[in-house]
Amino acid sequence: MKLLIKNATIVDPACDVYAELDMAIEDGTISHIGAHIKEEAETVIDAKGKVLMPGLTDMHVHLREPGREDKETVATGTVAAIKGGVTALLAMPNTEPAIDTKEHVQLLKGIIGRSASAHVYMAGALTKGRQGKELADFAAMQEEGIIALTDDGSSVDDEGLMRSALRLARERGLLVICHCEEKTLANSGVVNLGLISTKLGLRGIPCEAEYKRVARDILLAEEAGCRIHIAHVSCEKSLEIIAKAKKRGVQVTAETAPHYFTLTEDAVSGYDTNKKMNPPLRSAQDKEAICQALRDGTIDVIASDHAPHTESEKEVEFDFAEFGVVGLETLLAVSITELLHTKVLSLPGLVRKLSCNPSAILGLCKASLKKGCQAELIIVDLHKEWQVTKRSLVSKSKNSAFLGRRLQGVVEYVILGDRVVHQARH
Amino acid sequence: MEWKRKDLLGLEELDKEEIELILTTAESFKEVSHRYIKKVPALRGKTVVNLFYEPSTRTRVSFEVAAKRLSADVINIAAETSSVKKGETLIDTGRNVEALKADIIVIRHNSSGSAHLLARNVGISVVNGGDGWHEHPTQALLDMFTLKEKLGRLKGLRVSIVGDIAHSRVARSNIWGLTKLGAEVIICAPPMLIPPRIEAMGVRITHDIDDALRDADAINVLRMQFERDERNAFPQQIDYFRHFGISTERLKKAKKNIIVMHPGPINRGIEMSSEVADSANSVILEQVTNGIAVRMAVLYLVSHAHDKINEATD
Amino acid sequence: MQEKAKILDRETIQRTLMRMAHEILEKNKGTQALCLMGIRNRGVYLAHRLAACIKGIENAEIPVGVLDITLYRDDLTLLTPNPVVHKTEVAFDITDKNVVLVDDVLYTGRTVRAALDALMDLGRPKSIQLAVLIDRGHRELPIRPDFVGKNIPTSQNEFVELRLLESDGIDEAVIKQKKT
Numbered sequence: 021m022k023l024l025i026k027n028a029t030i031v032d033p034a035c036d037v038y039a040e041l042d043m044a045i046e047d048g049t050i051s052h053i054g055a056h057i058k059e060e061a062e063t064v065i066d067a068k069g070k071v072l073m074p075g076l077t078d079m080h081v082h083l084r085e086p087g088r089e090d091k092e093t094v095a096t097g098t099v100a101a102i103k104g105g106v107t108a109l110l111a112m113p114n115t116e117p118a119i120d121t122k123e124h125v126q127l128l129k130g131i132i133g134r135s136a137s138a139h140v141y142m143a144g145a146l147t148k149g150r151q152g153k154e155l156a157d158f159a160a161m162q163e164e165g166i167i168a169l170t171d172d173g174s175s176v177d178d179e180g181l182m183r184s185a186l187r188l189a190r191e192r193g194l195l196v197i198c199h200c201e202e203k204t205l206a207n208s209g210v211v212n213l214g215l216i217s218t219k220l221g222l223r224g225i226p227c228e229a230e231y232k233r234v235a236r237d238i239l240l241a242e243e244a245g246c247r248i249h250i251a252h253v254s255c256e257k258s259l260e261i262i263a264k265a266k267k268r269g270v271q272v273t274a275e276t277a278p279h280y281f282t283l284t285e286d287a288v289s290g291y292d293t294n295k296k297m298n299p300p301l302r303s304a305q306d307k308e309a310i311c312q313a314l315r316d317g318t319i320d321v322i323a324s325d326h327a328p329h330t331e332s333e334k335e336v337e338f339d340f341a342e343f344g345v346v347g348l349e350t351l352l353a354v355s356i357t358e359l360l361h362t363k364v365l366s367l368p369g370l371v372r373k374l375s376c377n378p379s380a381i382l383g384l385c386k387a388s389l390k391k392g393c394q395a396e397l398i399i400v401d402l403h404k405e406w407q408v409t410k411r412s413l414v415s416k417s418k419n420s421a422f423l424g425r426r427l428q429g430v431v432e433y434v435i436l437g438d439r440v441v442h443q444a445r446h
Numbered sequence: 447m448e449w450k451r452k453d454l455l456g457l458e459e460l461d462k463e464e465i466e467l468i469l470t471t472a473e474s475f476k477e478v479s480h481r482y483i484k485k486v487p488a489l490r491g492k493t494v495v496n497l498f499y500e501p502s503t504r505t506r507v508s509f510e511v512a513a514k515r516l517s518a519d520v521i522n523i524a525a526e527t528s529s530v531k532k533g534e535t536l537i538d539t540g541r542n543v544e545a546l547k548a549d550i551i552v553i554r555h556n557s558s559g560s561a562h563l564l565a566r567n568v569g570i571s572v573v574n575g576g577d578g579w580h581e582h583p584t585q586a587l588l589d590m591f592t593l594k595e596k597l598g599r600l601k602g603l604r605v606s607i608v609g610d611i612a613h614s615r616v617a618r619s620n621i622w623g624l625t626k627l628g629a630e631v632i633i634c635a636p637p638m639l640i641p642p643r644i645e646a647m648g649v650r651i652t653h654d655i656d657d658a659l660r661d662a663d664a665i666n667v668l669r670m671q672f673e674r675d676e677r678n679a680f681p682q683q684i685d686y687f688r689h690f691g692i693s694t695e696r697l698k699k700a701k702k703n704i705i706v707m708h709p710g711p712i713n714r715g716i717e718m719s720s721e722v723a724d725s726a727n728s729v730i731l732e733q734v735t736n737g738i739a740v741r742m743a744v745l746y747l748v749s750h751a752h753d754k755i756n757e758a759t760d
Numbered sequence: 761m762q763e764k765a766k767i768l769d770r771e772t773i774q775r776t777l778m779r780m781a782h783e784i785l786e787k788n789k790g791t792q793a794l795c796l797m798g799i800r801n802r803g804v805y806l807a808h809r810l811a812a813c814i815k816g817i818e819n820a821e822i823p824v825g826v827l828d829i830t831l832y833r834d835d836l837t838l839l840t841p842n843p844v845v846h847k848t849e850v851a852f853d854i855t856d857k858n859v860v861l862v863d864d865v866l867y868t869g870r871t872v873r874a875a876l877d878a879l880m881d882l883g884r885p886k887s888i889q890l891a892v893l894i895d896r897g898h899r900e901l902p903i904r905p906d907f908v909g910k911n912i913p914t915s916q917n918e919f920v921e922l923r924l925l926e927s928d929g930i931d932e933a934v935i936k937q938k939k940t
Contacts, residue, residue, distance in 0.1 A: 213642060214642055214643050215642070215643040215644075215646050215647075217641065217642070218641040218642055218643055218644050218647070219458070219618075219647070220558055220559065220580055221558040221577075221578050221579030221580030221581070221615060221618060222558050222559070222578075222579075222580075224642065290562060291558070291559030291562045291563060332535070335535075335537060335563070335567070336535060336536065336537075336563070337536060337555070337557035337559065337560045337563060338557065338558060338559040338560075338563075339557045339558070339559075339578075340557070447844075449842065467844075470844075471844070471845050473847060474828065474845040474846055474847045474848070475845065477847055477848055477849075481881060481882060482881070482882065482883055483880075483881040483882075485881065486831040486832065486878075486881070487831065487832055487877070488830075488831035488832075488836060516831075743845075746831075746842060746845065747842060749842065
């Protein structure tokens with residue numbers, strides 16, 4: 021089985037390649053990269069004017085299975101992922117039940133084996149039932165295949181417990197992903213604390229709720245010598261703390277999501293619950309700081325924080341609506357539209373944030389287009405425009421913050437091994 | 447000037463001309479309440495539903511009287527007695543009301559934005575009768591109507607709003623309305639009752655009640671809701687009156703003809719003394735009377751709802 | 761719409777109003793319990809002019825009220841947006857009065873029907889009479905004026921427009937033809 025891709029603009033930051041070349045794939049492995057490859061192949065794709073890059077690794081995805089199959093399943097979520105160019109993802113453990121024991125990891129592993137159409141990696145919970153009271157059995161979960169730990173959705177409030185968790189995680193070489201939120205400061209808020217909360221008469225979440233916990237987790241991790249990754253950074257102050265920590269050599273990485281570099285708190289006007297997420301959309305100044313941090317490397321990763329919710333959980337009073345938005349299918353297009361075309365990031369820079377860096381942070385040997393590597397790549401039309409509508413989304417839930425928006429960037433092909441697993445409709 | 451909205455959700459989205467149209471229309475309606483037969487047939491055959499998720503006798507009664515003086519039929523739904531408690535969503539309740547072929551829903555709800563949610567999901571008119579801490583547009587309109595009636599204008603007036611601004615929908619609607627019509631607005635409260643960045647809404651902040659009274663043409667005193675104080679963050683009641691309450695002595699230092707307003711119900715001895723509430727400066731009962739004219743105007747203007755165009759994003 | 765013919769000029773309007781004032785006085789045997797009620801907008805100006813004529817004749821002031829019939833229109837629910845509501849200004853009690861309704865052009869009779877309803881809500885007059893400057897025919901309701909300035913037979917395609925100094929800067933009545 022042989023596949024030939026002609027005239028593609030190949031972007032492979034791992035090998036410092038950024039040129040128009042051909043690529044041959046034989047039995048699922050990249051066999052040849054070069055100019056004008058003259059080989060016979062069963063399938064030939066002319067990718068003139070299009071970009072060939074490693075598939076994206078989205079390290080922050082809620083697939084909701086097991087337990088909330090009405091919102092999303094491993095099957096539907098991975099179909100959405102593939103459509104968005106995401107070939108590998110990390111599933112968050114805040115399912116029902118939470119992925120907090122060996123048995124629950126096995127349960128999820130079974131589901132993935134049966135129904136995933138993209139590579140799904142698993143994260144285990146830090147504490148039993150994500151209750152923040154008692155540590156989960158890291159070793160047992162690791163044996164079953166988890167590659168990171170997190171109580172995402174909440175933070176471990178008990179500092180002593182968090183300290184132990186970080187020490188234990190270091191011993192096992194596991195990454196800890198921190199959802200940074202101080203509940204007493206968040207004050208049951210639903211939007212950013214500031215002019216928007218004042219105008220709309222809603223409870224506000226101050227930035228302190230995030231950055232004070234960022235600071236705590238960094239200090240605890242520094243002492244424990246544990247690698248941590250700060251999830252969904254939303255505000256400037258958190259970035260200052262992360263930048264300083266990086267400077268003094270703390271093993272900390274950071275992630276943001278497309279809505280934080282695209283939208284501000286003003287988007288919530290009119291009480292659109294598809295703009296309600298945690299942390300909340302912040303000020304224009306914060307948004308600008310996020311862009312700057314993407315440029316200067318303080319933020320390593322762009323992840324979707326794909327958080328599907330049913331319509332009946334979203335079309336309710338703003339106070340009662342669930343936090344979170346879907347994002348697998350818009351992750352790449354929003355990044356292209358808002359970062360690449362606006363020259364915040366170069367194309368190789370963008371591929372690093374979406375593919376190389378998250379893979380490296382998770383310790384996955386992928387996101388490279390080197391000869392001999394397993395093919396896991398996507399071909400993208402950077403300029404093709406489309407509109408985000410409920411109908412355009414294949415995810416089970418339609419709670420996108422970008423409904424109605426026109427975006428540039430369409431994933432034309434997704435190639436996993438020797439198979440073209442997705443081809444855009446024309 | 448034509449009225450084009452099917453709903454009245456807040457004063458934030460209205461422009462100056464729309465607010466002025468409501469106030470002018472209300473002037474015409476005020477006369478109806480002074481007639482021998484206090485009724486006109488303008489909304490004959492229309493049905494107004496008061497959908498109240500929060501107990502509020504005065505707003506509900508005012509809307510009911512307004513609707514009846516326009517010859518509309520009125521149905522009152524209190525959340526306690528409807529299927530709301532059984533878990534029916536706001537949208538389902540709204541669609542049921544619509545299926546009854548009602549024409550206007552007046553909604554009072556303790557969650558900010560609920561009027562917007564309802565208006566997005568029904569084709570009939572929605573009038574916001576107060577949503578959470580967000581807006582209470584008809585209260586602000588009747589406050590402005592009363593001011594204009596008393597002082598002949600709104601432009602250039604200095605109006606101070608005193609009390610729990612942070613949790614007040616009356617304050618927010620008044621700020622939007624008054625600033626749009628060119629009045630100067632000062633808000634006065636202890637720091638913890640002033641929400642962040644409110645100065646960006648075009649108001650001046652003071653924590654000194656005498657400063658708020660100085661040169662003010664009118665003072666709008668909000669009801670203090672100590673029962674809502676979850677964390678004991680509010681000053682004690684006695685303290686509150688000492689520092690922010692309107693007493694006769696304090697009023698003496700203000701303009702002689704200063705107008706004293708209160709959206710009711712008053713906590714006598716907390717926000718203001720009884721003497722002030724009953725003084726010649728007080729227009730509290732006139733506010734109640736004017737509330738009917740203003741609500742008649744609003745019901746009349748929105749009464750021709752049209753089926754809403756479905757959302758652009760299928 | 762095309763202007764077809766001028767049917768009244770300034771002098772004719774004044775002369776006509778004077779004659780109508782005499783007729784009103786004759787029928788009501790003086791100004792006792794008499795009042796005028798102008799229908800917004802031009803009926804109000806005509807009512808004031810009639811009152812001035814009556815003052816000239818009898819040297820008596822008679823009350824003039826202003827009626828806004830918007831809220832009583834039978835086509836209200838068909839109109840969007842709702843028409844602007846103006847004030848009804850009646851500073852006197854109409855109960856037991858002889859009320860003369862004044863309007864500019866009488867056509868279908870629907871405005872007068874609304875005005876009658878509005879009047880009834882204001883009190884219980886002894887009688888209601890109707891004075892119009894122009895009657896152009898085509899009644900749709902059983903309404904007949906008591907005092908007519910001028911009968912002008914028209915077709916349905918035509919439109920009679922009265923312009924007055926107070927609102928239009930000129931006193932005249934014209935017939936316009938709807939373009940086909």
